[in-house]
Amino acid sequence: MASTDLAPAYAALILADEGVEITTEKLTAVINAAGVEIEPIWLSLLAKALEGKNVKELLSNVGAGGGAPAVGGAVAAGGAAGGGAPAPEEKKEEEKKEEKEESDDDMGFGLFD
Template sequence: MSAELAVVYAALILQDDQIEITSDKLQTLVKAAGIEVEPVWFSLYAKALAGQDLKALLLNVGAPGAGGAAAATGASGAAASTEAAVEEAVEEKEESDDDMGFGLFD
């Protein structure tokens, strides 16, 4: 198991038990698992996750952009803007192929 993965699992354990994620607590859990990790990883992860809701971060992994702005737009508005963005990308792709003098089936 990699050092980073061990620290991530320790952070998930702490979050699941609703315990504050600190470098000391991460180090204690990883050490109890019998995994050797350089001390710098504990402080890096503790600083990165300080004040963060790890559960919310995991649930919003694939969410586009700022979560609040996307949620405020609403489902229909988001669908319309996504469709417009896809159409624009397709048009740009077609134009760029024509500019080069060849297309997909040439």
């Protein structure tokens, strides 16, 4: 990547490190001070994307995920609350459903046959 592509991200990191609110004007000031030319639309988009977010927290949670829990986790949690026996039965049923779905995909011919 060229330095002009990374300039807005670096400018946002500089502002976040200094504890300054990330706005289009402040991003423009940092990028102009660095002598980099970039279209203002990109700075505006970045400022709106980071508006109200803690950039330092985002960086520290890069690999944390944060999405919805896995299906297996929900089954295990439900089984633990209701007793040990129901959880394995539910898991077996899910495995059977997955196997059936996989067999439905194979219709006896390939893409290049």
